[in-house]
Amino acid sequence: MRKSKHIPSWLMVVLCLLFLYLPIVVMMIFSFNSTKSTSVFTGFSFRWYQTLFEDNDMMRAVYVSVSIAVIATFVSTVLGTLTAIGLSKTKKVMKEFILQINNLSILNPEIVTAISLMLLFSALNIQKGYMTMLLAHISFCTPFVITNVLPKVRQLDANLADAAMDLGATPFQALWKVIIPQIKPGIFAGALLAFTMSFDDFIISYFVTGNGVQNISIIVYNMSKRTNPSINALSTIVVLVILVVLILSRLLPMLNKKKEKRVQ
Amino acid sequence: MHHFKKLISPYLFVLFLFTLLPMLLIVIYAITISKNEVLTFTITFENFQRFFRDSIFISVLLQSFKLGLITTAICLFIGYPVAYAISLLKEKTQTYLILLITIPTWINLLIRTYSWVSILSSKGILNNFLAKFGIGPLNLLYTDFAVIIGMIYSCLPFMILPIHSSLTKMDQSLHEASMDLGANPMITFLKITFPLSLPGVLTGITMVFLPAISTFVIPKILGGAQYTLIGSFIETQFITIGNWNFGSAVSLILAAFILILMSLMNAADRYTNSGDRDEDETRRLKRYAKK
Numbered sequence: 291m292r293k294s295k296h297i298p299s300w301l302m303v304v305l306c307l308l309f310l311y312l313p314i315v316v317m318m319i320f321s322f323n324s325t326k327s328t329s330v331f332t333g334f335s336f337r338w339y340q341t342l343f344e345d346n347d348m349m350r351a352v353y354v355s356v357s358i359a360v361i362a363t364f365v366s367t368v369l370g371t372l373t374a375i376g377l378s379k380t381k382k383v384m385k386e387f388i389l390q391i392n393n394l395s396i397l398n399p400e401i402v403t404a405i406s407l408m409l410l411f412s413a414l415n416i417q418k419g420y421m422t423m424l425l426a427h428i429s430f431c432t433p434f435v436i437t438n439v440l441p442k443v444r445q446l447d448a449n450l451a452d453a454a455m456d457l458g459a460t461p462f463q464a465l466w467k468v469i470i471p472q473i474k475p476g477i478f479a480g481a482l483l484a485f486t487m488s489f490d491d492f493i494i495s496y497f498v499t500g501n502g503v504q505n506i507s508i509i510v511y512n513m514s515k516r517t518n519p520s521i522n523a524l525s526t527i528v529v530l531v532i533l534v535v536l537i538l539s540r541l542l543p544m545l546n547k548k549k550e551k552r553v554q
Numbered sequence: 555m556h557h558f559k560k561l562i563s564p565y566l567f568v569l570f571l572f573t574l575l576p577m578l579l580i581v582i583y584a585i586t587i588s589k590n591e592v593l594t595f596t597i598t599f600e601n602f603q604r605f606f607r608d609s610i611f612i613s614v615l616l617q618s619f620k621l622g623l624i625t626t627a628i629c630l631f632i633g634y635p636v637a638y639a640i641s642l643l644k645e646k647t648q649t650y651l652i653l654l655i656t657i658p659t660w661i662n663l664l665i666r667t668y669s670w671v672s673i674l675s676s677k678g679i680l681n682n683f684l685a686k687f688g689i690g691p692l693n694l695l696y697t698d699f700a701v702i703i704g705m706i707y708s709c710l711p712f713m714i715l716p717i718h719s720s721l722t723k724m725d726q727s728l729h730e731a732s733m734d735l736g737a738n739p740m741i742t743f744l745k746i747t748f749p750l751s752l753p754g755v756l757t758g759i760t761m762v763f764l765p766a767i768s769t770f771v772i773p774k775i776l777g778g779a780q781y782t783l784i785g786s787f788i789e790t791q792f793i794t795i796g797n798w799n800f801g802s803a804v805s806l807i808l809a810a811f812i813l814i815l816m817s818l819m820n821a822a823d824r825y826t827n828s829g830d831r832d833e834d835e836t837r838r839l840k841r842y843a844k845k
Contacts, residue, residue: 299639303651306636310658310710313669316679320672328672329679369565376561388562388569395573397816399768401785402809405792405801406576413579429572432565451558465558490662492771497792510664511771525665532660 314529321522328519342520348509352524354420355505359489362427367481369428370435374476375469377436378443392433403430404497411498418500426498427488434487435480442476443469583802601803611787611804618784621698622767625705626713629762630755632706633713637754638747640714641721652718655711667704667775674700674776696778704772709765713758720754721747753823760819764812784808 324333342348377385395403407426411418446469454464470477492507499508506528510521585597605611640651658666673679674694684690694700724747732742770785777783782790788808791801 299635299642302632302635303639306632306710306714307651307654309707310655313666313673313707314658314661316673317665317669329675329677329682369568372561373565376558376563376565379558380562384562388566391569391573394577394813397813399764399785399805399808399812401768401770401788402580402805403576405788405805406580407572408792409579409583409798409802410572410576425572429568432568436565461558486660490660492662492664507662507664510662510668511775521665521668525662525669528665529661532657536657536660 317522318526318529320519321526323519326519328522338519338523342523345520347504348520348524351504351506351509354423354503355489355507358420358424358427358505359485361424362431362488363481363485365428366431366435366484367477370432370480370484371439371470371473371477373432374436374439374443374473375465377440378446378448392436395430395433396437400493404494407494408497418498419503420499420501422498422500423495423503423505426494427491430491430494431484431488434483435477438480438483439473439476442473446472580802580805583799584806585803587799601800602807604800605804605807614782614787615784615807617782618767621701621705621773621783622763624702625709625766626759626763628702628706629710629713630759633710633758634717634755637714637717637721640718648718648722652715655714659711663708664771664775666707667772670700670704670707670776671695674703695776696781698777700776701773701781704776705766705769708769708772709762712761712765716757716761717751717754720751720757724750756819756823760816764815768808768812 319331320328321338322334322336323331324335324337373388377388380388407422407429408418411422416422450468450472451461451464454468455461459467490507491505492511495505496508496511499505504512506524513521584601585599587598587600640648643651671678675681676691676693676695678695680694681691684692728746728750729742732746733739737745767783768785770783770789773781773783773786774789784804785808788801788805791797791804795801
């Protein structure tokens with residue numbers, strides 16, 4: 291009886307997954323289409339991949355997305371981690387104040403953050419472009435690094451750094467050799483989140499960019515009115531890269547565990 | 555350890571420059587009108603009055619609210635049974651299914667939404683398929699239907715994930731106890747399982763409703779150029795019309811609306827006694843949901 295009861299619920303899950311993956315599969319299939327159509331499959335070809343690699347605008351957008359994501363992740367991870375460590379030693383009032391503002395930037399609708407930054411850059415008379423996009427990305431990624439790292443810092447023994455310094459370590463050594471290794475999982479989680487957020491961002495980038503600087507999202511947005519299957523080719527590559535990273539991030543810990551077991 | 559106190563000073567600077575100052579600028583723009591240069595700074599509530607006076611603007615707000623509610627209701631209606639079904643499976647299967655539901659959220663939302671255009675358009679895949687049965691062509695793209703499908707599509711994982719997480723954190727012995735004491739499965743679900751999963755339901759509702767009312771990407775791509783929701787309205791004010799003052803006022807209204815709703819939700823959350831819910835996870839999901 292139990293089994294028969296489970297059939298409709300299985301069906302729900304399967305239908306839900308079909309719904310979630312339908313557009314992704316459609317996009318992948320039509321990236322190999324031989325004609326411009328994105329609804330009738332006429333034959334297999336790598337034509338759109340070739341177009342993609344020959345398209346300078348697209349290649350530049352890929353460069354902008356990747357380089358901004360890498361730099362923003364690095365800066366926001368360092369900044370966020372240092373802040374989280376510093377916060378654990380700050381007076382309660384100050385700490386609450388900082389965390390409240392931090393929360394505000396997390397909860398604020400993205401479009402409001404976007405226009406607020408746009409107003410800032412024009413008020414300061416900064417030419418909008420690559421640099422403004424990078425600064426905006428750093429500022430919206432950092433709060434998330436902090437919320438990921440802070441719980442790990444709280445779990446630390448408060449005397450750990452003092453002990454290290456009593457034993458002759460400089461503050462920098464205590465930080466680098468004692469504290470950082472203990473909070474590594476939080477730092478990695480924060481960095482991963484920062485990277486995916488920066489890489490996928492559209493709204494904020496769209497408002498703070500200028501001078502023809504476009505990331506992948508902006509180029510997709512500007513093209514969506516005209517059909518351009520090389521977008522499908524680009525998306526397929528992005529999906530495959532994400533899948534490879536995902537599988538690796540799942541596999542590597544497993545392999546390490548096996549190694550550890552063997553050593554034991 | 556007092557050495558480490560100084561570590562927050564760079565971020566204090568960043569917070570001031572990139573969070574507080576920009577928000578202050580929005581407020582300044584919202585309470586002035588374009589002729590007022592900063593030098594002849596005069597405060598006016600004209601921008602806010604304009605919004606609440608004009609029925610067009612109010613209808614934009616109501617339309618966003620309506621679509622947000624519909625999206626949230628459908629996501630809950632689909633998401634709860636799916637989350638429940640998953641929570642009944644073996645732990646390992648659950649991990650994989652949850653991963654499968656999370657993966658689409660990591661793929662660029664614009665790219666996924668754009669793909670719906672080729673499915674729903676008049677010569678699209680769905681219409682080609684229906685034509686084989688002699689149906690159609692249906693006019694699907696650039697309608698409420700398309701926008702709602704797009705919104706459900708982008709939000710559904712954020713309804714399933716928190717509900718699933720609260721269902722699996724539940725103490726299974728309560729369920730067994732209820733059955734042992736003679737309650738049938740229906741009663742057990744209504745009196746035990748559902749009330750205990752309420753914190754997850756609340757998180758799910760917040761994570762779907764809030765992004766659904768402020769999005770402007772999905773309505774723009776699937777609803778067409780004429781389709782205006784509050785998010786696209788703000789975009790038009792800034793990008794096309796260039797009335798930054800009015801746009802700022804509308805953004806403030808939206809931000810206030812959302813922050814108030816958020817604090818109400820948090821209060822409700824505390825009321826239902828969420829217990830040991832993983833706060834980081836919720837926050838992380840909230841961020842994803844905002845796109």
